Amino acid sequence: MGKTLYDKIWDAHVVASEPGGETILYIDLHLIHEVTTPQAFAGLRAAHRPVRRPDLTLAVADHNIPTEGQALGVDAVEDLEARLQLQTLDLNVKANKIEFFPMGDVRNGIVHVVGPEQGRTQPGMTIVCGDSHTSTHGAFGALAHGIGTSEVEHVLATQTLRQRKAKNMRVTFVGEPIPGVGAKDYALALIGEIGTGGGTGSVIEYAGPAITALSMEGRMTLCNLSIEGGAKAGLIAADEKTFAYIQGKPGAPKGAAWDMAVDYWRSFTSDADAVFDRELTIDVSKLVPTLTWGTSPEDVMMVDGRVPDPAGFATEDKRAGALRALDYMGLVAGQPITEASIQRVFIGSCTNSRIEDLRQAALIARKALEKGQKVAPGVRAMVVPGSGLVKEEAEAEGLDKIFLEAGFEWREPGCSMCLGMNPDRLEPGERCASTSNRNFEGRQGRGGRTHLMSPAMAAAAAIAGHIADVRDYL
Amino acid sequence: MQKFDRLTGLAAPMPMANIDTDQIIPKQFLKTVDREGLGKGLFYDFRFDMEGHEKPDFVLNQPAYKGVTTIVAGDNFGCGSSREHAPWALMDFGVRCVISTAFADIFYNNCFSNGLLPVVLKADEVHALMAEAKGGNHVFSVDLEAQTVVSPSGQTFHFEIDPSRKEKMLKGLDAIGETLEHAPDIDRFEEKRRMTRAWASA
Numbered sequence: 001m002g003k004t005l006y007d008k009i010w011d012a013h014v015v016a017s018e019p020g021g022e023t024i025l026y027i028d029l030h031l032i033h034e035v036t037t038p039q040a041f042a043g044l045r046a047a048h049r050p051v052r053r054p055d056l057t058l059a060v061a062d063h064n065i066p067t068e069g070q071a072l073g074v075d076a077v078e079d080l081e082a083r084l085q086l087q088t089l090d091l092n093v094k095a096n097k098i099e100f101f102p103m104g105d106v107r108n109g110i111v112h113v114v115g116p117e118q119g120r121t122q123p124g125m126t127i128v129c130g131d132s133h134t135s136t137h138g139a140f141g142a143l144a145h146g147i148g149t150s151e152v153e154h155v156l157a158t159q160t161l162r163q164r165k166a167k168n169m170r171v172t173f174v175g176e177p178i179p180g181v182g183a184k185d186y187a188l189a190l191i192g193e194i195g196t197g198g199g200t201g202s203v204i205e206y207a208g209p210a211i212t213a214l215s216m217e218g219r220m221t222l223c224n225l226s227i228e229g230g231a232k233a234g235l236i237a238a239d240e241k242t243f244a245y246i247q248g249k250p251g252a253p254k255g256a257a258w259d260m261a262v263d264y265w266r267s268f269t270s271d272a273d274a275v276f277d278r279e280l281t282i283d284v285s286k287l288v289p290t291l292t293w294g295t296s297p298e299d300v301m302m303v304d305g306r307v308p309d310p311a312g313f314a315t316e317d318k319r320a321g322a323l324r325a326l327d328y329m330g331l332v333a334g335q336p337i338t339e340a341s342i343q344r345v346f347i348g349s350c351t352n353s354r355i356e357d358l359r360q361a362a363l364i365a366r367k368a369l370e371k372g373q374k375v376a377p378g379v380r381a382m383v384v385p386g387s388g389l390v391k392e393e394a395e396a397e398g399l400d401k402i403f404l405e406a407g408f409e410w411r412e413p414g415c416s417m418c419l420g421m422n423p424d425r426l427e428p429g430e431r432c433a434s435t436s437n438r439n440f441e442g443r444q445g446r447g448g449r450t451h452l453m454s455p456a457m458a459a460a461a462a463i464a465g466h467i468a469d470v471r472d473y474l
Numbered sequence: 475m476q477k478f479d480r481l482t483g484l485a486a487p488m489p490m491a492n493i494d495t496d497q498i499i500p501k502q503f504l505k506t507v508d509r510e511g512l513g514k515g516l517f518y519d520f521r522f523d524m525e526g527h528e529k530p531d532f533v534l535n536q537p538a539y540k541g542v543t544t545i546v547a548g549d550n551f552g553c554g555s556s557r558e559h560a561p562w563a564l565m566d567f568g569v570r571c572v573i574s575t576a577f578a579d580i581f582y583n584n585c586f587s588n589g590l591l592p593v594v595l596k597a598d599e600v601h602a603l604m605a606e607a608k609g610g611n612h613v614f615s616v617d618l619e620a621q622t623v624v625s626p627s628g629q630t631f632h633f634e635i636d637p638s639r640k641e642k643m644l645k646g647l648d649a650i651g652e653t654l655e656h657a658p659d660i661d662r663f664e665e666k667r668r669m670t671r672a673w674a675s676a
Contacts, residue, residue, distance in 0.1 A: 016659045020638030024656055026663050028674055036557065038507035049650070052660075055675060064505060081505035088507050122674065132556040132580060146580050148558035150475075150587030150649070158653045160660060164636070166579075196492055197550040197576055230553065232579050253673035261673050296492050317491050317548060324490075419555075421501045428524065438554060440496045442519050 002271025028125035036130030040153035067411035109387020112136040119249025123238035123265035139219035141238035173210035175285030183218035184454035187225035192300030199231030217356035228297035294325035345381035349418035352435035353386030364459035365406040375407030376465025433461035476589030477646035483543030487607035494554035513566030552581025
């Protein structure tokens with residue numbers, strides 16, 4: 001029987017197999033940030049354990065940093081707890097000789113934007129980080145997933161992780177999407193189908209012509225959201241697009257090593273006779289722009305639809321959940337979702353803050369400007385690039401000017417309002433069109449109401465002042 | 475990690491499905507550099523209103539559930555963020571066991587790093603325990619060695635658990651110490667890696 005892509009990466013990283021089913025798996029790249037590492041470094045210190053491979057570890061400051069005034073440095077961060085956490089990371093990376101892009105460094109940004117952008121994320125690797133959206137790196141054919149802080153400490157000390165093998169699942173995307181539909185819609189449609197627990201215990205490989213057609217940015221968006229379907233990781237086999245993206249990046253192999261690396265990377269594909277524990281197919285030609293209406297990423301609907309009626313849900317638990325979600329979201333069953341007026345727009349996060357995401361949003365802003373339209377009155381719309389380098393690239397293309405002219409705020413990079421650990425937060429009752437990844441109660445600020453959607457959809461909502469069908473703004 | 479062998483204590487029902495780690499411990503409590511003291515933020519938005527007053531309706535605020543040690547929860551408990559602050563907060567609050575039909579992977583792993591026992595049971599079994607947790611007598615007994623949960627009325631349910639995880643939790647073993655015993659294996663792997671994939675090291 002053939003092997004899957006996941007099987008092959010797994011097999012290439014087995015250090016030892018323990019009786020009882022645990023495997024000690026080698027980790028090729030460990031990404032760290034300020035929020036989930038202080039206790040791990042403290043644990044190492046207490047046990048007098050060194051960091052085994054500082055050279056395979058890369059640090060950024062992203063979760064709690066403000067998205068303005070970054071050049072003033074950490075000492076100017078107003079939130080004292082956030083400041084202490086940032087200072088703690090700085091001390092820990094210095095003491096352990098770990099490469100670090102501090103706040104304000106042009107290379108700094110959201111950890112899952114920085115890894116690929118630096119060429120550190122490569123096919124066939126195992127990559128971990130104390131952040132659930134580490135699944136993003138699966139877009140490069142790397143086995144990548146989030147871990148807890150105790151596991152961060154374990155990886156720092158041993159460069160390995162104790163793992164049990166997950167199941168293999170494959171989702172094949174076929175068909176050609178209509179304009180206005182892309183990777184975010186694919187991901188939301190899939191989560192809507194399998195539910196937030198649908199991928200639990202599985203690694204999902206995404207395959208098929210609609211995946212091949214996606215850009216690396218689109219693939220990262222899709223793999224990023226694997227965790228919202230409960231999956232351990234998402235994976236896409238590397239191809240020419242992957243190699244082209246990596247080539248020339250600072251961490252990419254150079255010279256003769258490049259050819260050796262590409263040969264090696266090409267070996268990481270699922271065999272034709274590989275058997276998956278579960279297979280699904282999604283026809284993307286049937287999708288229209290998609291968004292969430294409730295407080296779970298599985299609460300998915302098409303933009304031209306009506307808010308669902310809880311009475312129509314299958315079980316008592318689901319009905320209760322839907323009722324609670326409607327109440328929290330301030331929506332009424334049966335209303336067209338485009339009637340929901342918004343107060344905030346957030347374009348950013350590890351899901352959708354890369355250059356292509358910003359281009360798609362800027363295109364909607366530019367078309368609006370051509371028609372004499374801007375961000376609707378009463379709406380505050382923020383654009384937060386994923387890294388300093390994304391910000392620079394966008395500015396070189398003039399995207400910042402389009403956003404600013406259209407009435408969007410152009411911010412400095414970071415996780416920002418995706419999780420609201422920094423000052424960027426929703427106020428109670430505010431409704432937000434957001435390109436992020438979680439619409440949980442209170443996620444973007446207590447009482448805040450989040451609708452997840454693509455960058456183009458969020459930009460269209462900013463112009464309209466309510467949830468809008470991006471197809472009317474193309 | 476803290477040892478876990480047997481636990482007898484109050485169980486509280488939280489029937490909502492998909493209780494995510496943002497609900498278990500909201501973002502404002504993640505700015506700590508310590509593992510301790512997070513119990514004050516556990517289920518913060520459920521426990522306190524906008525002014526910081528306790529919400530009397532919430533189960534953990536009710537006098538009958540003060541001192542809770544076990545939570546019987548709806549499906550897919552612990553989904554979302556990887557924050558280990560979630561099990562830290564539960565344990566700091568006094569919770570040592572969560573029973574559900576399913577847990578999200580990262581949360582499940584994090585439990586075993588800390589000595590918080592996640593028990594997976596079938597839907598009808600969780601349903602039965604949920605009903606008893608809502609009742610007047612809600613003292614549950616959990617026995618990891620025997621892999622059983624015993625309800626106040628005497629219903630006994632057997633749960634499955636990975637044997638190596640069970641052993642580590644019973645003994646409170648340090649996973650890093652165990653892995654470091656494999657240092658020669660790691661050295662060998664790294665040597666092979668250096669020979670075959672020189673480009674993958676900075």
